[in-house]
Amino acid sequence: MKKPLGVLAEFSSSATLMYAAENLRDNGYKKFDCHSPFPIHGMDAAMGMKRSHLGFIIAFFAILGGLIGFGLQSWSHSIAYPIIISGKPYFAWQSYIIITFELFVLFAAFAAVFGMFKLNRLPMFHHPVFYSDRFSPKVTNDGFYVSIEANDPKFEPDSTADFLKSIGGSNVEILEEDA
Amino acid sequence: MKFDSKIYQITQPGSFGNISMGIGVLALILSAVGYLTNAGQFFHSYLVSFAFWVTLGLGGMFFTMLHHLTSSTWSTVFRRISETVTKILPLLFIFFIPIMLGGIHELYHWSHADVIANDELLQKKSGYLNEVFFIIRTVLYFLIWFFFATKLYTLSILQDTSDDASLTQRMLKFSSAGMILFALTISFAAFDWLMSTDAHWYSTIFGVYIFAGSYLAILTFLVLASHFLQGNGILNKEITVEHFHDLGKLLFGFIIFWAYIAGSQYFLIWYANIPEETIWFLHRWEGSWKPMSQFLMFGHFVIPFIILVFRASKRNLSVLKTMAAWILFMHYVDIYWIVMPTFHQHGVHFSWMDLTTFLGIGGIFISLFWRQFSAKPVVPVNDPTLQKSFGFMNV
CATH class of the missing domain: 3.30.70 (Alpha-Beta Plaits)
Structure with a gap:
């Protein structure tokens, strides 16, 4: 059969x-x-x-990455361990922008690659x-x-x-x- | 306005050029009256308008050269528009003459001997910042722009009637030398005309910042000019949503580039916290300049970013043209924000001369552009990539 x-x-x-x-x-x-x-x-x-819905997946993870980056810096710098660095205030948001941007891009890139794998049903070992x-x-x-x-x-x-x-x-x- | 779609030639340019010229001349006469009543305010407004139209021309030069350097096909339909903008750029030298004759003393405090005598920093800088060298440099910038603009335009017009395939190569060669000189001249022109209004202050990224705005200006101009042409039945089939989509993508990209450069400039100065550098931003954060700065951040970056991030808005012509007009307006606000706080340190002070000098230089710029543009085919008719450009598709 x-x-x-x-x-x-x-x-x-x-x-x-x-x-x-x-x-x-x-x-x-x-x-x-x-x-x-x-x-x-x-x-x-x-x-x-x-x-493809990939764009929305990327947008979601990019924003998530940005929030994590900004949130972690604000929390650790101004709440968890407040410390004055070169005369700047505890909540010196300007200095968080770079890491926020980098995590935004990093999460977007990972979401793009792995989201693409998922939507393409990869890895697929046989067809x-x-x-x-x-x-x-x-x-x-x-x-x-x-x-x-x-x-x-x-x-x-x-x-x-x-x-x-x-x-x-x-x-x-x-x-x-x-x- | 009449158009022959077989030879891509505007046969009757209509009265657009004359109307524009009329508005320009009238506005310049009004501005001259303004000069007699308040010479200081006149030159402040005049510098903003002059810088706005020159940066548009420089954007056109960059677009044309980049097109040749990358051997692009999608942008061939826009090439004649950007080439004509480039061709008009050197003629703007006539608008530098008033600055040369009297404006220097109104605009640049490094040109006053008594100020220099009491200012050690300006004494140290006087080898570079002095009237004679300032004028020589400006003349040099315009000569370089004149050379490349004329060369590229002439070769392109020659290509319309010639079968010589090497013309493409020659335009590429001129573009590669031109691109290097473009980068140098736009940077130093930005330093001289705009940055030296506050001669103590310096920022090495300032030229790149002005370049970012210039390129945005030409991209918005291409969207608006194409829209205007299509409204008059020109290139309706040739310029498609795919071309607009690409201009939209570039606009979106360079909105981010502008914000990245503006952010970098601000960020390093904020971090180092050296008074002679931070003073520039302090002026822009005082009184009514603070909401103006916030308006610039949101209007020039955040709002266009949120709208243009969607594919649908880049492919919707009415959204795209609205955004293009908005970004061009924000480019004016950007230049205004660079120049004016130095002269009105305690708050925004609008003047009717802001409008008349803008319309004066702009009206003549647009009129010269239209005369030149309508005299030749509206696309490079003999370019080998033209047909491919018509059929261009985004994957």
């Missing part, structure tokens, strides 16, 4: 890949991905992808497309692929494979593993 995990189809060029993506988008497919050796301008729109023998050598060289995952609501192995053929896909494979 084999369990289907998805379908993989090969396309001849970035233009046909884009055309396929638009067709999949217009036919209501959600869980599909396009694979190409290089980034293709306009592909996000062709696949119907929404803008059904690697069951295909043709995929790995070609996709980093001259191959253009569409993969549709089995948990897509419209997925049904044979009809999805036929649909991919009808929009110009070749070497259509149903990716399976032993159940």
Whole structure:
């Protein structure tokens, strides 16, 4: 008994890949991905992808970092251990700005990197497309692929494979593993 | 106003240039009346207006040179606008002549022999800060700007009718030498014209601070000029939301850069706490100058930051143009805040001459700009990157 995990189809060029993506988008497919050796301008729109929420994640952590930086300095300098440094007041907010800014940037950078990993579902150690023998050598060289995952609501192995053929896909494979 | 979209040429420039020239001349005549009644106030207002329009021109020079140096494609549609601003910059020398003839004594206390006699610090500085060397330096700045502005503009116009591919390279070469001289001349011009109004005070980052404002000025000018052109049916298809988005990103970036430089200047002086340095900020924190300083911080940084941080507001032309006009206004406030507290130490003192000198120099600047701009194609029609620039997309 084999369990289907998805379908993989090969396309001849970035233009046909884009055309396929638009067709999949217009036919209501959600869980599909396009694979190409290089980034293709306009592909996000062709696949119907929404803008990433990463910016809001970064903003949240950046502000959090800034507050931590400012809060820690104000608390330690003016409450926990008040001390006069070069004639400045206990609450010398001007001198806290640099660390506040640095923590703001640090938290933003970490949120950007790790948030990107999270949204991309990385690290991912395996993916059904690697069951295909043709995929790995070609996709980093001259191959253009569409993969549709089995948990897509419209997925049904044979009809999805036929649909991919009808929009110009070749070497259509149903990716399976032993159940 | 009529426009031929096939050759990108304004065929009938309309009366805009004449109206602007009329306003300029009228405002200058009014300012001259002001000079006869209160010469001191006249020159204070005049210096602010002069510095405002010169920094806009310098911003244009920087934008043009940066465009060539980085071989940019997105900004090719804006190149003719920034080149024309640059081309007008050296002509502003005529507005320096009143300062040269009489303004020096009203504006710069280092030019009074009796003041120097009782001031050891000014005696030590008199090798640099003296009238003759001051004028020589200014003439030199304008000669350098004249050379590069004319060179870049002429090559660009030549490119419109020539198939010579090496013109791009030649503009790049002039830009690389020009960029170095730009950095030096803008710094020293800022030291001479603005910083030396308070000759005891010094800040080594002052030139960079003025540069930050200049670049903001040209970015806002590009947004507003493009908006004006599109309102008259020019470049409606060529300048897209993608180009405005990029100008918005640069505006946002340089709002932060300005705040970073302003903060650095303040911060080092605050930390060191040396009286001859802190006095400059003390003047700006006394009386009604304090709310003015706070207004500058919020208006020039905090508010534009909060609004422009969102992608949607950079891509919404009505928000972007409002912000551009606001930031250009804040650039004027910035220069006003640099110059005026030295002369009115106990509080803000607005004068009608602030407005007339601004409109006087500005009206003539805009009029000269429009005459030059409408006489040539509105984009570099033969630039190899132009088509790519039209189709530019943000990823």
